[in-house]
Amino acid sequence: MDALDAISKWLAKQHVVTYCVGREDALWCANAFYIYDRERVAFYLLSDTQSRHGQMAGKLASVAGTVNGQTKTVALIRGVQFAGELRLVEEPESEALRERYNRRFPVARVMSSPLWEIRLDEIKFTDNTLGFGKKLVWLRPEQA
Numbered sequence: 001m002d003a004l005d006a007i008s009k010w011l012a013k014q015h016v017v018t019y020c021v022g023r024e025d026a027l028w029c030a031n032a033f034y035i036y037d038r039e040r041v042a043f044y045l046l047s048d049t050q051s052r053h054g055q056m057a058g059k060l061a062s063v064a065g066t067v068n069g070q071t072k073t074v075a076l077i078r079g080v081q082f083a084g085e086l087r088l089v090e091e092p093e094s095e096a097l098r099e100r101y102n103r104r105f106p107v108a109r110v111m112s113s114p115l116w117e118i119r120l121d122e123i124k125f126t127d128n129t130l131g132f133g134k135k136l137v138w139l140r141p142e143q144a
Helices: 003-013 052-057 093-104 106-110
Strands: 016-023 026-037 042-046 060-068 078-088 115-127 135-139
Touching: 003 026, 003 078, 003 115, 003 135, 016 052, 026 052, 026 093, 042 093, 052 060, 093 106, 093 115
Parallel strands: none
Antiparallel strands: 016 026, 016 060, 026 042, 042 115, 060 078, 078 115, 115 135
């Protein structure tokens, strides 16, 4: 199993991402439920364009963040740090993705927030189940 396969398998089982955007000299982080797309190596999430992070991002922004489990046992710690690009997904592209999102999180059907994509360009996965401090790294081919 290569690094991306191992990372993707773990990310598909998680559901909350923390992501941070910046503009000029300001940074802001947010948490969101996400779906993960292995083919695109991307998260999809809902967020209001009028939120602080939505306004800072505009239609496209650099982004960094984390996904982590909540274990209290050091030997079981797993988590991802990432960098990439956050973009607002427009119609008609968003329709099928939104339906997939709604299937995973049915409560989202009543939300009017638009869909965003976090395209992952760099991922570092710490997986202590493979040995203390074990890291798997993936770079999008054009980033390598």
